[in-house]
Amino acid sequence: MSDLRLSGITYVLSRTLLDDVSLDFKAGELTALSGPSGSGKTTLLSVAGGLIEPTSGTSSYADGSMWLGTGDPRPEVAFVLQVYGLVPILSARENVSVALRARGVKPAEADERAEAALARFHIADLGDRQVEELSGGQMQRVALARGLCVGAGVLLADEPTSELDEGNRGLVLAELRKEADRGAVVVVATHDPAVADACDAHYVIDEGRLVDHVEEVHFEHFAHPERRLVEEAAPPHFDDMPAAAPATGERAPDEPAPEPTPAPARHRLSEDDAAFRRPDPK
Ligand SMILES: Nc1ncnc2c1ncn2[C@@H]1O[C@H](COP(=O)(O)OP(=O)(O)OP(=O)(O)O)[C@@H](O)[C@H]1O
Incomplete structure (x- = not known):
């Protein structure tokens, strides 16, 4: 540590x-x-x-x-970017998997781990969906899955x-806490x-x-x-x-x-x- x-x-x-x-x-x-x-x-x-x-x-x-x-960041570093940095024409699973493949993980294992990472953020069912078809919140969770799946020593998340x-x-905070733990x-x-x-x-x-x-x-x-x-x-x-306006109600003359x-x-x-x-x- x-x-x-x-x-x-x-x-x-x-x-x-x-x-x-x-x-x-x-x-x-x-x-x-x-x-x-x-x-x-x-x-x-x-x-x-x-x-x-x-x-x-x-x-x-x-x-x-x-x-x-x-x-280029050191391999121990993972980012979750504010603008997500996802490849729009790849599927959600592929976007996560490429981060693992770039670190030398074999494709089959990378896909499996990508699936598990999507499940951490309750979007396993979106694995085949092209990123450009996802909502902003779903894209954000794909970006989180990608950032967290690599087991980085330093995780830097920009407005995740x-x-x-x-x-x-709450789910994201719990997952970030696991990374710290x-x-x-x-x-x-x-x-x-x-x-x-x-x-x-x-x-x-x-x-x-x-x-x-x-x-x-x-x-x-x-x-x-x-x-x-x-x-x-x-x-x-x-x-x-x-200043607050004085009351407008009727007043006695004096x-x-x-x-x-x-x-x-x-x-x-x-x-x-x-x-x-x-x-x-x-
Ligand atoms: N490439 C750049 N060239 C010139 N100024 C820049 C560049 N990138 C950022 N800035 C400026 O640097 C300052 C800090 O930007 P930064 O994105 O780090 O702020 P932030 O606190 O993350 O903002 P936000 O909460 O809006 O995301 C801003 O004034 C921004 O306009």
Whole structure:
């Protein structure tokens, strides 16, 4: 078992997309990575898994660099991509099987294992279906089956539950937990607070930087799922909302007008928000 260690990762294109990120993703744990849309989660997973070379800093696993100089990940690494990366004209089973064949598994065995991987996500009956005929949620589960079937030491999943209903989200979390339990590093980039809450560790990035305290994450930058959940948890209260209108009921002539109810202060994410609570340290 080995941790995935990021040390001083900076990545600059036309601007700085990642800024001096250092953290350890621990083997045997589920780790959530969250933050506003565009904050750098996908970029961080790509650097962590060896798809792109950091401008400075290192990503290392089992004492070796993740960046091999080619953009190909090490064989110990599996990705579940945000855009799935499936081949549309292949069947669901073939899409999973090719990941195993690429790792040297014989075709017959690869097909058998692909079938079993689809069954883990309750889509064994879709094995013969061409991917382009599947729904978004079904494609997402094929991508998960492909990522999890190889028994990788490092599993990097980019928003793996974004298309799923609650039942399937629970199923996916249970399967990711099994991967961690066999000793893998499992990192999940997510906008879903329920997923983050189910993880053992939770890192937040904002504008390419690791955020130490969740309070520093600006509420208004977050994508809609969190925003909706936070708004449901507390009534609307924005600085720019007008103060509540005075009651319009009839008043006696000498009765003073009621004081307008001040609008509550803008809500900020805090450690009290279930939406972004860090798990208790063990
Ligand atoms: N090839 C690229 N060239 C220039 N900018 C890029 C490139 N790829 C990503 N970016 C920018 O880097 C920033 C981080 O993008 P990234 O996809 O890592 O964010 P994210 O946190 O995963 O977002 P989301 O939650 O929306 O998936 C964004 O501002 C994005 O526009």
